Each structure stands twice: as C-alpha cells, then as structure tokens.
Amino acid sequence: MNKTNRTYVRVAVLGLLLVALVFALYSSFVKDPNAVKVGGDAPNFSLEQLNGPELALDDLKGKGVVLNFWGTWCEPCKKEMPALQEQYNKFKDKGLVVVGVNIGEAPVAVEPFVKQFGVDFPILLDRQSQITKLYRIGPIPTTFFIAPDGEVKEIFIGQLNEAMIADKMSKILPK
C-alpha cells in the first residue's frame, strides 16, 4: 500500500468511527426524542369528554389551546381551577379554549369536582393515562400553552395564578 492510499484508508476508518462517536453523543444528550418540547408541535390525541363527544386536539387548530393536566387528588390543581375558569371566561371569545385533561379517574369522581368549581370548559377523561404518558407528565398540575398553529409555546409545571394565566394566554391568541 502506498502512502496516499494509506492516508485515504485512515481517513475513512477514522471518519466512520467519528460518525459513531457523534451518533453516540447525540443519543446520550437527546434521551427522549419523542418528548413534547417548547417550540415543537403538540402531538395530536383524541379523548372522550365528560358529558360530551370525543374531542381531538387537531379539532381546535386555529384557536389558542391551554392544555391543563389535573386530578381531583391534587391540591394545587384545586386551587388553580377557579383561576383557569375565570380567565377562560375572559378569553374564550377571543379564540382561546381551555382543555382540562383528567388523569385516570372515573366520571363519578370527576363530575362532582367539576360542578363544585363551576368549570364549564371541556374536561377530557384520560382513563388509562395514555395521553398523560404521551405528554410525559410528571408532577401535576402541568399546563401546556399551545399556539393556534399547534406549536407548544410554553410548558408550566405547578400552580398558576390568574395574572400568570392571563399573561400566558395573551401570547397564544390567534392574530
């Protein structure tokens, strides 16, 4: 083997190994490529509504969507619920919708809760926590603010107050 050939072979072998290194590093940094990220699209799903027909996220395209994951056992969710309802009343005519996703509870447990807080935005029942897993929900409440084109603008983990909700909602209103 002459010198030029040797260099080519070395470049090829080292290049291949470099590709392996880049791939390995990439996959160690991006642990969960399917996770929902700010700036990415909110994955579509469809769930049965409490006292209503099935609702798909894609049906709400063109509206700003506040997607709130909650459960009746969660104290901060309870505290946040009236604030969400209040802001929903203010923004619903401007092309915004709040969607509550209840995590794995029976309708008979959800209904009294919803009535107690006077919630009238759509409540979806994620009976098998499928969507909860899809959206990688850890602690609740977790709220996604989704722009009319389906892009996730913000993910907020924890209890929101009215001012925060109003501020974040105003950023996802259709133009």
Next chain:
Amino acid sequence: MDQRKCECGHTNPVGTLLCESCGKPLNVEVYEQTAFPDMRYEGMARRSQTYTKKWIDRIWNYFSSVKIAIGIIIVILVASAVGTIFPQQQYIPVPVPTEADVARFYTDTYGVLGTVYYGLGFHNLYSSWWFVTLLVLLGTSLVICSLDRVIPLYKALSKPRLNQHKSFLKGQKLFAEGELAPDVDQAELLDSSALALKKKGYRIFRAERAIMAEKGRFSRWGPYVNHIGLILFLIGVLMRNIPGFYMDEFVWVREGQTVAIPDTPYYIKSENYHTEYWSEEEMPAKLELNGGVIPKSFQTDAILYVNKNAEVPGKKPDLIEVQKGPIIVNHPMMEGDLAIYQSGVQEMQLGALNFVLVDVKQGNKELGPIKIDLYNPAAEQEIAAGIKVRVLDYFPDFVMGKDGKPATQTNLPKNPMVALEIVDESTNQNEKLVYLQGSVLTQKSDGRFGLVFKKPDLIDISGLNVRIDKAVPLIYFGAFIFMIGVVMGFFWQHRRVWVQTQEGTVLLAAHTNKNWFGLRREVDGLVEQLKLPVTVEEKTKA
C-alpha cells in the same frame, strides 16, 4: 529513506526488525537471544509506527498504542466502579418527577459528594456523554490496534521464511547446534525430520537444506477474531439508540382490564392472574415455614390486541386479537420483536364493593344487590323495581382535606369513600348513605334503607414489562464470536520448528507463542528419535 537492505539482498520497509526474507535481525548485530527482537509480529514493520507525518497519522498512531487501550479500559473500569457507590437514578427509592428533584435527592442524601456525583453524570452513568465517549474511544482503539497488527502479521505468516539466517535461529528460545558425522546424508536427515514432525501434526515447508514445520497457525488469529466480536458487541449497544430498536416499558393491568401499551399499537388484557405455590409433598425436605408458603409460578393469562385506530392516541380503539396465552416469569409473550414479561403483581386488591340493600322498616327485607365498581362506579343503577342507587360522590383514596371537606389522595381505590343516594320512585322517597372504612353512615337515624355488607370483589393486578430489543441478536452474536476468538487463542498454540544443515552442522530451533513445555517435549522427542547430535538449550530472556 523508505527501505533498508539486508545482507541477503532483500529490501525491507523501514521499521522491520527481522528481515522478511532470511529472518536476520536488521538493526542490531545480535547473536545472543537476550537482545533478540520480540517475535510477536514476526519482526514485521508496523508501518503505522514509522510514519507520523500528517495529523491523521498522529491520531492513528495514538489509538494504535496498546498502552492507550489499557488506559481507556482502566478509566472505564474505574468509572463503572464509581457508578455503583450511590444508586443510579432509576433506583432512587422516592419519586423524583423532575430533573431538579433528582439533583436535590443526591445533594440532600449524600451531601457534597452527592452533588459532585450528580454534576458529573454518575447518576446516569451508562448514558452520560463522557461514558459513551469512552466506549466509542475503546471501540476506536480496538479497530485501529487490530488493523495495525493483523495486516503485518498476516503478510509475515503467509510467506514463511525457510532459509533463515543463523542469527535468527540462534535468537530463538529453543536452539541447538551439533556437528554432523561426515557419513550422514544431510538430505535424508531432513527428510526423516520432516516425516517425524508430520506425524506430530506439523505442516512441512521444505527447501534444499532446510525445513520449517508449523502447526496451529490459526491460533494467532484468536485475538483479532475476539476483537471483531467485541466491536460487534459495541455496535449492538450503540444500535439501541436508533429509534424503534429499543423500548423498555412497564404497565399495570387489572384482571378484566384492557390497557394500551405505550408507544406501540398494542393493547393487552389480563383475563386472570394466578400465583401457584409449592405443595408440601413437592418439597424435598420438611421445611419450617410456620404457615408460610413458597411461590412456584406467577402467571397472567393475557390477550394481546392490535389497535387498528392507533394513529390518534387516546381515540376509541378498534381492537383485533393477535394472540392469547399465559405470561409466566421467564416465559414472555412474544409478538414480533415485542416481548411481554411477567414482572410484578399486586394481589387481592379491592376491585368492587358489594352490598345488599335492605328495607329496615320491613324487618330488613332484602331489596337487591348493589355493586360499586371502584375503578368505574356506575352513576346510577336500578336495584329493584322503582328503586335506584346513584353515586353522588366518590373518593377512591379518602382523606379529610385541610378545608374540612372530603378529598382523595390518589386515583387508586386504596381507601374508598362513596356517597350514595337511594331513590324510591314509587314513594318519591330519597335517602343518602355514605360508605367509609367498613361502615355506613346514614343521613337519618331512623332511615328506611340499610346496607348489608357482602364480600368485596378482590382482584389481582399484574405488572408487565414490555420490551423491544432488536440489538440482542447482534449482541449475542458478538459475544459468540468473542468466545470463539478466546478459545482459538487459548487452547491452540502456534508452534514452529526449524531444522537446517549448514556446512557439516545441524541447526535446530523452535518457537511457540505459549506452552513452551509442550513444544520442548516435541523437540526432545525429535532429537531422540533421529539421534541428532545436539543438546537442546532453553534460554530465558533476561
């Protein structure tokens, strides 16, 4: 200058230790074995070590060093050991839903060391960027070290040297020289040596005044075969990061329930769960179990469905059965690359409460049974003609909230509280009853309706581990190749014996890469059989 000429006339590449043609040591005039070059790569020029002109050659030479390889291995070993000091993230015993909770756990539990441990990524060792980098560097070192050695070795072994220079023979660890009587036919001596060695399983190369006998050459390839196995293994590990190649999920499924398997179009239903125990007759000796039992098998009878409606997650599924059968520990249900393992159970969990509604005013006359499914209580059920039971409130895991109102701690029925309303439409009577912790609270002290408790429905919940690992065949194949390489290198030896006649003397030399004792016995046997006038010396390297 790129070449170096030996006195035999052959030109060798720079870096050659033993002449490719005659075997004479090139750099030094050696006549003593102590200064004789190493036989490892047959004295071939490892060219990688001789040119370091370009930056690419420098990188190449760096990885070609076995010292560097050993260094990388040691760093990996130390890192792996350090990774066992504190638990890995997946084994943290408390819930840590966010990354901040993970960091806090290590700091709070292990102090400053914990903070450092977390900061350096030891909590997720196998996927930390620097550990992955080390593994790729090890792979690089394996590939380059092997290439750099196997090629010169192959070249050297494929053209065996016959008329070796005397100093080559003299340099071998086993060497003997003796005067031949003038009446000895030298050609015949070589012929009979060849025959004797052939009987021992040697392959004979013959020249006019020399023979070279060789066996077990393939054992020299052992280490390289072994490295190919390791590289395949590493590629397999790396392949797990390709989307769709690897999945590890866990689902809980109650008896009678059908649940979606995350990230797949499949649903699984548990028809029944069953733990089998060893009976006393089956036990080899009488054990003092004090009433305890030893489980024999854990089994979920399951049905696997595929959802034809899987494009939109959460949409009402359209299920088609794909297979049905038992899932037992170590005997997973297989569907293509998907394996479903029995890996956990919660037995005898509350599934439904059973009551009989009675009319207290009519001497506890039974009106009908009530079943409250704790996972999905019916909002209203008709118990008897005109008598309905409604669920007003349901708290699966009851706790009295701080605001004095009932609440639930989780969405699992660990401590259910149900508020019922009983309506008799014929008399327009209604009464409220509350079930909590094994007792019933009534609205009125002299109410008409009462509840008689029946045995609740107890169900078993199976924990199923769902895995896809498409890299497994490659990983096993790599391990198998690795083993073949180890066996080749360990259980065979590359032995060579040279016999030459030169001007009335006979020269005998032998070399092996291991098991010198075995070689010595064969050489001694040869000397004895042919009555060669030599004494074999075994020299040791200083």
